[in-house]
Amino acid sequence: MGNAGTAAVAPRGSGVAGAPRVDAQPVAATYWKGRDLLELRGCGAGPLRAMLRAAAELPSPDECAPEPWRSRLAGRTVATLFFEDSTRTKTSFSIAARRLGADVADLTAGASSVNKGETLVDTALNVAAMGVAAIVVRARQSGAAELVARAVSCPVINAGDGRHEHPTQGLLDILTIAEAHGRVPGFDLSGLRVAIVGDVVSSRVARSGIAGLTTLGADVVCVGPPGLVHGGLRTLGCEIEHSLDAVIGAVDAVIVLRIQFERHGDAAAKGDGGKPEQGKSTAIASIREYRELYGMTTERAERMRPQAVLMHPGPMNRGLEIDGPAADGARSVILKQVANGVRVRMAALGLLTA
Ligand code: CP
Numbered sequence: 001m002g003n004a005g006t007a008a009v010a011p012r013g014s015g016v017a018g019a020p021r022v023d024a025q026p027v028a029a030t031y032w033k034g035r036d037l038l039e040l041r042g043c044g045a046g047p048l049r050a051m052l053r054a055a056a057e058l059p060s061p062d063e064c065a066p067e068p069w070r071s072r073l074a075g076r077t078v079a080t081l082f083f084e085d086s087t088r089t090k091t092s093f094s095i096a097a098r099r100l101g102a103d104v105a106d107l108t109a110g111a112s113s114v115n116k117g118e119t120l121v122d123t124a125l126n127v128a129a130m131g132v133a134a135i136v137v138r139a140r141q142s143g144a145a146e147l148v149a150r151a152v153s154c155p156v157i158n159a160g161d162g163r164h165e166h167p168t169q170g171l172l173d174i175l176t177i178a179e180a181h182g183r184v185p186g187f188d189l190s191g192l193r194v195a196i197v198g199d200v201v202s203s204r205v206a207r208s209g210i211a212g213l214t215t216l217g218a219d220v221v222c223v224g225p226p227g228l229v230h231g232g233l234r235t236l237g238c239e240i241e242h243s244l245d246a247v248i249g250a251v252d253a254v255i256v257l258r259i260q261f262e263r264h265g266d267a268a269a270k271g272d273g274g275k276p277e278q279g280k281s282t283a284i285a286s287i288r289e290y291r292e293l294y295g296m297t298t299e300r301a302e303r304m305r306p307q308a309v310l311m312h313p314g315p316m317n318r319g320l321e322i323d324g325p326a327a328d329g330a331r332s333v334i335l336k337q338v339a340n341g342v343r344v345r346m347a348a349l350g351l352l353t354a
Contacts, residue, residue: 032351036149039165040211049187055347073102076133083109096345128152155352170208172344180309190217197223198257227283255311301326
């Protein structure tokens with residue numbers, strides 16, 4: 001699909017490079033029909049709002065989905081190709097597909113012929129040949145979902161590719177913030193300021209969040225030590241700040257990120273077996289110092305604005321980037337994010353395959 005900025009919203013087979021950006025004008029949910037969802041960068045406000053409104057109209061996952069959603073994918077199959085570990089994304093895509101009436105074909109790295117040398121694209125082509133309605137892809141390599149999308153004719157959803165993007169996580173984070181601050185169904189986030197704290201440089205969640213939030217009018221400030229939040233990230237459209245204490249009382253939502261030691265890849269991050277070691281990275285001076293300066297402690301959570309919400313995409317490392325009482329406290333919407341993940345993924349699967 002070539003151009004990263006337009007791939008997210010380009011019609012299949014359009015060549016995409018010159019696809020027009022769609023901005024704030026109302027966009028019908030049918031806009032998404034037959035498209036891929038690869039990234040939020042370059043996705044206009046209109047398409048974003050159409051997707052978010054569809055998700056917001058869906059009930060929480062513990063309630064029965066209404067028609068026509070409940071049978072939207074009846075008799076069809078959604079394939080999930082997960083070549084990297086996942087708890088939330090994989091499970092919620094499976095639940096979302098089933099709530100739309102679909103069958104689900106789950107493929108994981110450990111149980112696929114990728115282990116015998118088959119490429120990701122060949123794997124996807126074979127799965128697509130079985131007549132699936134959509135393919136959901138997670139992979140370690142940035143751009144992997146786009147490679148699959150170029151090869152197959154069914155819609156492809158990026159469920160996280162390397163450090164690139166995780167668009168459905170970005171959408172569920174936006175839905176959660178918009179609900180907390182009364183911005184549904186308009187999804188105009190102007191006047192809201194969101195802090196993304198921690199390992200931004202490694203984070204596909206941050207990239208999708210920055211793209212989607214700023215497109216809808218929010219200001220985003222990324223907070224962390226220079227090794228994890230460097231000035232070059234300003235090109236994404238966010239502010240940069242190295243003091244969490246300077247911003248904690250001046251934002252409407254805080255998204256805390258896990259330190260992704262496994263993506264740092266430097267010598268200090270490797271243990272004896274050459275594998276990433278939790279707590280080791282040259283990007284931070286020490287865990288103790290990181291916690292002191294950037295840890296989401298109960299005390300810091302108490303200094304947030306009264307209506308501000310505390311978020312984390314998971315998986316959480318309690319006691320490292322976030323303290324247990326803060327994660328479980330009154331302003332935490334972390335499990336709300338997870339529940340909204342099912343609604344967003346139902347909307348994405350339903351609209352792309354309509
Ligand atoms: N937020 C997220 O992507 O979590 P998983 O890695 O468990 O899917």
